[in-house]
Amino acid sequence: MNIDDIIDHIYPLPTASKEKLKKYIIEVKRPKGFRLMESDKVITKVYFLKKGIVRAYASTENNDITFWFGTEGEPIVSMKSYVDEKPGYESIELLEDCELYQLETKKLKQFFNEDIHIANWGRKFAERELVKTEELIISRQYKTALERYKDLLKEKPYLLQRVQLGHIASYLGITQVSLSRIRAEIR
Template sequence: MDSIKKLFTDKYSLTEESFELLRHLMVEEQKPKNDLLVKVGEVHHFIYFIKKGAMRSYYTNNNGKEVTYWFGFEGDIATSLGNFVHSKPSLENIELLEDTTLLKINKTALLELYNTNLELANFGRKLAEQALLEMEEQILATQFTDAKSRYLQLIDKFPEILQRVKLGHISSYLGITQVTLSRIRSEK
């Protein structure tokens, strides 16, 4: 739990006291590779912190093709936002790409904690803001950046991604074919 404590106090700037309040809500779970943490059509009442492992969020388009739009690794938070915020059935799947260790927090307990602790309420707001910023960056990159630049940005953000994620998932995330991804990788 020390690495998680360091993550929350360093990355998320929580005091040790607030982290301890949050820690008491956390339940550690082990999930196997290929498991679906969240499934389309289901309602989940949890938020997850990735202690160890990798995952992706994806939806299936009208042509039956999976479209990856998010990767999560150690220290990231995973949830279906619409599902979590509005308790509506998920529009996405969250798939585990490796055997994964998660810290699960119940939504109701977390919201109660937000109501009693201003620092943790601000922590929740910062998490939501960060998710929005990442989504905006992904949309802008897809719309206004060429494929090679998107690939290089991804490698810069996640240096180990090629060792941990299938190329098909990476090409889907970048909005390109695997052939184009192979060509870009060979140009390096």
């Protein structure tokens, strides 16, 4: 997905504002398994996924808990670092070789002060991230594992071909054995 489409999907910008922003966006490639972000570190960049898939997870003593998958066109950001310039909670691992667009948060925040259109774009960006977080919390609190799996099949069926079942089970908050049972029940 190209950067113009990603920017416009968040919030359309006038050409001059978009070109100003794009001057500071660079393309980077990283291999499968690369950790783009690590928990307990301040992340100074925002990424947009051109190609590939990533997962966000938090580590516990016994395992990793996956709570988000990012695919083409999606932003990748540590909101705690982005908003408060404090260490984030999450780690981000690339599940495929990825092509990304990278932007320094410091430069983006400078543009917020200089260009009202980019400031509004940044507000819409943060609002969208908030809504995603809200949907995740509501899903985890009020839906059964079966309902969460059906939602995944409906909204992101391609994840089942591109992501290890262990990561999907973790994302759903269940064991891999429980995921196998749910999948057998649906068949």
